[in-house]
Amino acid sequence: MEREQQYVGIDLHRRRSVIVRMNDAGEVLKVSKIDNDPVALAMTLAEAGPDPEVALEACYGWYWAADVLEAEGARVHLVHPLGLHWDTRRVKNDVKDATELAHRLRRNDLPEAWIAPSEVRDLRELVRYRAKLTALRTSAKAQVHAVMAKLGILPTLDDMFGPGGQRLLDEMDFPGNHGLRVKSLRDLLEAYNRELVMVEREIAGQLKDHAGYRAIQALHGVGPVTAAILVAEIGDISRLPSARHLCSWAGMTPKLHESDTKSRSGGITKQGSTIVRWAAVESVSRYHGGAPIAPAYMRIAERRGKKIARVAAARRLLTLVFYGLRDGVIRCLETEAA
Numbered sequence: 001m002e003r004e005q006q007y008v009g010i011d012l013h014r015r016r017s018v019i020v021r022m023n024d025a026g027e028v029l030k031v032s033k034i035d036n037d038p039v040a041l042a043m044t045l046a047e048a049g050p051d052p053e054v055a056l057e058a059c060y061g062w063y064w065a066a067d068v069l070e071a072e073g074a075r076v077h078l079v080h081p082l083g084l085h086w087d088t089r090r091v092k093n094d095v096k097d098a099t100e101l102a103h104r105l106r107r108n109d110l111p112e113a114w115i116a117p118s119e120v121r122d123l124r125e126l127v128r129y130r131a132k133l134t135a136l137r138t139s140a141k142a143q144v145h146a147v148m149a150k151l152g153i154l155p156t157l158d159d160m161f162g163p164g165g166q167r168l169l170d171e172m173d174f175p176g177n178h179g180l181r182v183k184s185l186r187d188l189l190e191a192y193n194r195e196l197v198m199v200e201r202e203i204a205g206q207l208k209d210h211a212g213y214r215a216i217q218a219l220h221g222v223g224p225v226t227a228a229i230l231v232a233e234i235g236d237i238s239r240l241p242s243a244r245h246l247c248s249w250a251g252m253t254p255k256l257h258e259s260d261t262k263s264r265s266g267g268i269t270k271q272g273s274t275i276v277r278w279a280a281v282e283s284v285s286r287y288h289g290g291a292p293i294a295p296a297y298m299r300i301a302e303r304r305g306k307k308i309a310r311v312a313a314a315r316r317l318l319t320l321v322f323y324g325l326r327d328g329v330i331r332c333l334e335t336e337a338a
Helices: 038-046 063-071 094-106 118-150 163-171 176-207 211-216 224-234 243-249 274-287 294-304 306-327 331-337
Strands: 007-012 016-022 028-035 053-057 075-079 254-259 262-268
Touching: 007 094, 016 038, 016 094, 028 038, 028 094, 038 063, 053 063, 053 094, 063 075, 118 176, 118 224, 118 274, 176 224, 211 224, 211 306, 224 274, 224 306, 243 306, 274 306, 294 306, 306 331
Parallel strands: 007 053, 053 075
Antiparallel strands: 007 016, 016 028, 254 262
């Protein structure tokens, strides 16, 4: 007798999880509550038989659970939380959440997200850690300026943390605990700079043979760091059928409100990778994308302002990034050079 297909919904938390098994008719077979542990998860999944369909929300710390489930032969569906609209439900608890995931999986009605392979997730860890180190370094610099402001000391250089600025800081008299704080912050800055060099060297080594990584650096404003962010966060470009899909995935396409014969476009959705949007906008902030993009930026800026023009230029830059990652070359730049 052939065993019927089972569907599993998992409401994953930091320490515990709720697992609901359901058959093809929508009948709940079992509700299990486990402490988060790979062995406990594997044993509970084994009750669903071979090749179960599993829905798992893309929540905090989902990596280990997805890896265990795939290793046990499950077909894992990663669910995008924003597509569930659970904030409008009258009753929300863990069992109902897991049951609803199983129901929607059975009906093929899940807002699915891409499960990045382990090598892409490892690269993302480095890129995101670099972003965190940079934010910490920026915070430390701001704190030094804050101490100077409290003491009425005006910075005489634009960059107080270059060689000249460091000499000025050595000569400044910071009394009492202010001096202790500045010394500690400067020590932290040295540590952050050292760690950033180490992380950037590792990122460059891992991407040295990546054709798309080299190709997109031909774009004005895209350097090694920005290129690494785009490669790591976008991942396998073949999963996206077109450049428009990439822009939509990054949350850089306009909202659409339509009713009957009325249709209105709003601002960009911003429902996508925050770091990709930041990298794209930052890349066009100074050079406006160079020759392929700058003329369009100027036209839009004249009509609708610089802010909208910057976003439009960033979207065009992402379009060229799509072709660079897909083909290993950006042909319009080669034509321009020729």
